[in-house]
Structures are given as C-alpha cells and as structure tokens.
Amino acid sequence: MKTHIQVSGSTSYFSVGLVFISTMMLSYGKVGAQILLDSTYVNVSTVAQNIYYPWEIIWGPDNSIWMTQQGKVSRVNPQTGAIKKILDVPDYAFSEGSRQMGLALHPDFNTNKYVFIDYNYSGTIYNAPKNHRLYMKIVRYTYNSTSDVLENPTVIIDGIKIFDGYHDGGKMIISDDHIFLTIGDAKQVEFPNLHPYVMPGDGYLPQNLDVFNGKIVRLNLDGSVPHDNPFATSPFEKTPRNLIWSYGHRNTQGLVVGNGNKLYYAEHGRDNDDEMGIIQKGKNYGWPLIEGFCDEAFETVSCDTITNDKDPLVSWNPNVAPSNMEYIGESPIGEFQNSILVGTLTGDNFGNHIAVLTLSETGDYVVNKRILFFREYGRIRDLCIDPLGNIYFITSNTTSGSGSQGDDRIMKISFNSKNVITDVAETIQSDIVLYPNPLGKERKIYLNLPFSKGEVQLYNATGEVIETYSTETGRLVIDASSFKSGVFFIRYQTATQLVIRKLIVD
Ligand SMILES: [Ca+2]
Numbered sequence: 391m392k393t394h395i396q397v398s399g400s401t402s403y404f405s406v407g408l409v410f411i412s413t414m415m416l417s418y419g420k421v422g423a424q425i426l427l428d429s430t431y432v433n434v435s436t437v438a439q440n441i442y443y444p445w446e447i448i449w450g451p452d453n454s455i456w457m458t459q460q461g462k463v464s465r466v467n468p469q470t471g472a473i474k475k476i477l478d479v480p481d482y483a484f485s486e487g488s489r490q491m492g493l494a495l496h497p498d499f500n501t502n503k504y505v506f507i508d509y510n511y512s513g514t515i516y517n518a519p520k521n522h523r524l525y526m527k528i529v530r531y532t533y534n535s536t537s538d539v540l541e542n543p544t545v546i547i548d549g550i551k552i553f554d555g556y557h558d559g560g561k562m563i564i565s566d567d568h569i570f571l572t573i574g575d576a577k578q579v580e581f582p583n584l585h586p587y588v589m590p591g592d593g594y595l596p597q598n599l600d601v602f603n604g605k606i607v608r609l610n611l612d613g614s615v616p617h618d619n620p621f622a623t624s625p626f627e628k629t630p631r632n633l634i635w636s637y638g639h640r641n642t643q644g645l646v647v648g649n650g651n652k653l654y655y656a657e658h659g660r661d662n663d664d665e666m667g668i669i670q671k672g673k674n675y676g677w678p679l680i681e682g683f684c685d686e687a688f689e690t691v692s693c694d695t696i697t698n699d700k701d702p703l704v705s706w707n708p709n710v711a712p713s714n715m716e717y718i719g720e721s722p723i724g725e726f727q728n729s730i731l732v733g734t735l736t737g738d739n740f741g742n743h744i745a746v747l748t749l750s751e752t753g754d755y756v757v758n759k760r761i762l763f764f765r766e767y768g769r770i771r772d773l774c775i776d777p778l779g780n781i782y783f784i785t786s787n788t789t790s791g792s793g794s795q796g797d798d799r800i801m802k803i804s805f806n807s808k809n810v811i812t813d814v815a816e817t818i819q820s821d822i823v824l825y826p827n828p829l830g831k832e833r834k835i836y837l838n839l840p841f842s843k844g845e846v847q848l849y850n851a852t853g854e855v856i857e858t859y860s861t862e863t864g865r866l867v868i869d870a871s872s873f874k875s876g877v878f879f880i881r882y883q884t885a886t887q888l889v890i891r892k893l894i895v896d
C-alpha cells in the first residue's frame with residue numbers, strides 16, 4: 391500500500407479536501423452556504439432539485455443550462471431553477487446498462503440553432519446467441535426559440551453496436567469543428583460471454599480497429615468522415631476504422647477541451663486505475679493490456695511492444711469512477727484557475743466528490759490534485775461553467791438507486807467578493823503545514839494554530855474521536871506514521887469559529 395498524506399500543494403495523489411469552515415459545513419442544500427477554500431470564500435446554493443436520472447449539463451450561449459436526462463432534453467433557468475422540457479426523444483432506448491444521453495451545441499449555435507444529441511436506440515437483432523439489439527446514434531436537432539422545442543431531427547451517425555448497453559461511453563463534445571464521441575468497451579473484457587458474445591480468439595474489442603467499442607471517434611460536423619482521421623482510408627464511409635481517433639479505452643465518460651485546444655478525457659478503470667489524461671490522434675490508451683501507468687509486471691510486454699501507447703496524467707487508486715469534467719481557465723476563484731474539475735461517482739473508496747486537478751502552465755501535467763465536497767452530495771455526474779466563472783454541478787443519486795427526497799439537484803458554486811475576509815483567510819491558510827511534502831517515511835503533520843493554548847481533535851470518517859491533542863504553545867506536531875488509509879478530520883474551536891480540516895490518507 392502506498393503511504394501518503396497530503397494537505398496541499400502536492401503533485402500527486404490525494405490532498406486535503408478544500409477547507410470547510412464553521413458550522414455551515416454540513417448544511418449543504420441550503421441557500422447561501424459559505425465555504426472557505428484555501429483563501430477564497432464561495433457560496434454554495436441549490437439551483438434546482440427533484441431531477442431524475444440526469445446525465446449532462448452544459449452552459450448555453452442563451453444563458454441557460456441545457457440538461458439531458460434519459461430520453462429528455464431540458465433548459466434550466468439558472469436564476470429561478472425552472473425546468474422546461476424541449477425534447478422527448480421518440481426512439482430513446484432505456485436499458486439496465488445505460489442511461490447515457492450526451493448533448494453538444496454547434497459552435498455557430500446562435501446562427502444555425504443546431505443541437506447534437508447522442509443516445510441509444512433499439513434496432514435489428516445481432517450478436518447471436520445473445521441477440522443484442524442496442525445501438526448508439528448521434529442526431530442533430532434544430533432549436534426553435536419561438537416555440538422553445540427541438541425539431542427537425544437529422545441523423546449524423548447511427549448503427550454503432552453497443553450490445554446490452556453496459557459500458558457504452560456516450561460522452562460527446564465538439565472541438566476544433568469536429569464531433570468527438572466516446573464509445574465504451576461493452577464490458578467485453580471482463581464478461582466476454584455475458585455482454586458482447588465473443589468467441590475465444592476474437593480478441594479484445596478496444597484493441598480492434600474494426601469495431602467501435604473502446605474507442606473515441608471523430609466526425610465532421612455534417613457527419614462525414616474527416617479525411618485526416620488517423621486510420622481513415624478511401625472510400626470515406628462511416629466505418630470504425632475511418633472514424634477512430636483514439637483506441638484502447640474502457641469506458642470514457644469525461645471529455646473536455648482545455649487551453650490550447652488540448653482534449654482531456656476521464657475514464658473508468660476496472661478495480662483500479664481510473665484515468666484522466668490527454669487525447670491525441672491515433673494513440674492507444676492501452677486497455678485492457680495496460681491499466682493506468684506502465685508499472686505492473688503483466689503490462690511490461692505490452693508497454694514494450696505498443697509504440698503508440700499514451701500514459702494518463704492521473705491514475706486514481708483506489709477508484710473514484712470519474713464522470714464528466716469541465717476546464718476552468720481564468721477564474722475569480724483562484725483555487726480553480728487553470729484546473730479541470732471532474733465529478734466522481736462511486737460511493738466506495740474515495741469517490742463522491744469533485745476532483746480539482748490543477749494543470750501546469752502548458753497543460754501537459756497535473757500539478758495539484760484536491761478533493762471538494764467529499765461525500766457531501768453523493769455521486770456527482772457533471773458540471774458546467776457560466777461566463778462569470780460560476781460553477782454548476784449536478785448530482786446523480788437517483789441513477790444509483792440511492793437517491794433521497796429532493797435528489798437529484800443542480801448546485802451552484804459562486805464567488806462572492808464580499809465574503810473574502812483577508813485576515814481570517816491568512817490565519818486559516820497557515821494553520822496547517824505538512825512536512826516534508828511529499829511525505830517520506832517520517833510522516834508528520836505540523837499545525838500552527840490560531841491560539842496558544844487549547845485542544846485539537848482527530849476524527850475518523852465515521853465521526854469517532856481517535857485522538858485529542860493539547861498544545862500550550864500554539865504549535866502541534868502529529869505523528870502520522872501509523873495512520874491507515876482513509877479519511878480523517880482535524881477539528882478545533884477558536885474564539886469565533888469551529889474549524890474542521892479534512893485529511894485523506896492514501
Ligand atoms: Ca458539462
């Protein structure tokens with residue numbers, strides 16, 4: 391097991407969840423909860439709730455939030471939370487394996503009102519003896535702003551076999567005037583006889599350039615084949631080989647464009663190695679021959695023989711189940727500048743948070759990785775950002791069957807300059823110092839407290855007090871060498887506030 395604790399400023403693995411302050415900490419869902427990040431106060435409020443099976447939210451040039459749920463497209467008014475359904479997809483196929491439904495607006499939406507959606511539908515039976523009948527398609531609609539509906543469907547691509555719907559991907563994005571669509575591995579690798587029916591010797595679908603599964607494909611905006619796709623050969627029909635942009639993927643649900651038009655992805659690993667990284671033309675992302683980085687004995691041969699393999703930037707162990715993501719460039723919230731925010735789904739291990747991955751200036755590396763809202767809102771499916779830098783995220787608890795009343799909801803994180811209290815922020819910022827960082831064998835947490843005499847309590851994730859430390863100097867050194875992996879909280883009371891800090895020990 392890796393032994394690693396990080397609080398902030400780290401370059402790998404987990405760091406402390408962004409700081410929560412005061413008794414507002416657990417009051418999520420209430421309007422105006424105030425949260426201190428490293429040094430910026432933000433407000434967290436509910437925009438809309440009672441939303442079932444959401445999948446994607448994007449910010450539209452019409453200043454509304456465009457949202458998909460299984461078979462539906464809606465526009466959400468970010469001020470009032472009013473939800474207006476604008477499309478019921480007539481041939482949407484619900485399946486146990488998938489409720490995905492992607493959405494992207496044309497770059498010239500203001501002129502042509504084109505809206506692309508991707509979803510699963512039911513067609514001719516294939517893959518005997520399992521007799522699957524699910525396919526994925528992309529359809530372009532036109533938004534009628536007078537009647538506030540989507541109309542005039544035009545098929546961009548269809549016939550993408552996704553078997554029973556498990557691991558179908560379904561994330562679509564428009565970048566550089568092309569449509570990119572992720573298609574998952576159909577769970578073939580783990581269950582070759584259960585999901586797709588694969589004969590021994592058929593090989594791994596994600597490594598096979600003649601099938602769509604385990605790929606990211608690229609199309610022109612009119613649905614035609616881009617002639618500069620890496621494996622495209624004339625005639626330019628919509629075959630897998632002509633459309634594949636990258637391969638060796640498992641189940642990619644996150645795509646976002648960053649600075650300099652870099653395309654980033656996030657995808658689910660099996661029991662380990664969820665990934666986030668950069669998508670490049672013609673690269674092999676390894677699955678199932680390589681999981682995460684080339685660091686295990688079973689991967690050595692593939693790492694040596696595959697010449698176009700591409701490592702991720704981040705590999706999550708244990709898994710978080712990364713979902714959709716957003717890139718933030720300039721931001722009034724300094725902690726989010728030049729960062730990718732990823733919603734994570736799994737309630738096991740370390741999921742159920744927003745991962746804040748801060749990029750290097752060039753965007754080629756992740757230089758800091760933090761966790762926001764750990765286990766406060768359950769599964770987090772997607773995010774979007776408005777032109778003022780406000781961040782919206784949507785939960786996904788009804789999808790997991792564990793939703794409660796009011797789920798799912800769209801929440802808003804907003805910067806409020808009135809709430810920046812410089813002196814408190816400085817105190818809080820310097821009250822916890824970790825040394826050395828990254829930690830070596832001698833793991834110690836150094837606390838500089840805003841009082842000279844008092845107590846600090848260490849809690850575990852279930853709220854039990856593990857240890858109470860007292861100080862008479864305002865400084866405290868906690869020996870963390872025996873800490874097992876998990877979540878811990880450091881808690882103390884000052885004259886004016888209760889301060890709770892989160893530690894994640896990997
Ligand atoms: Ca989004």
Ligand SMILES: [Ca+2]
Pocket residue numbers: 638665675676677680681682702
């Ligand atoms: Ca990979």
Ligand SMILES: [Ca+2]
Pocket residue numbers: 663680681682683684685686689
């Ligand atoms: Ca590996």
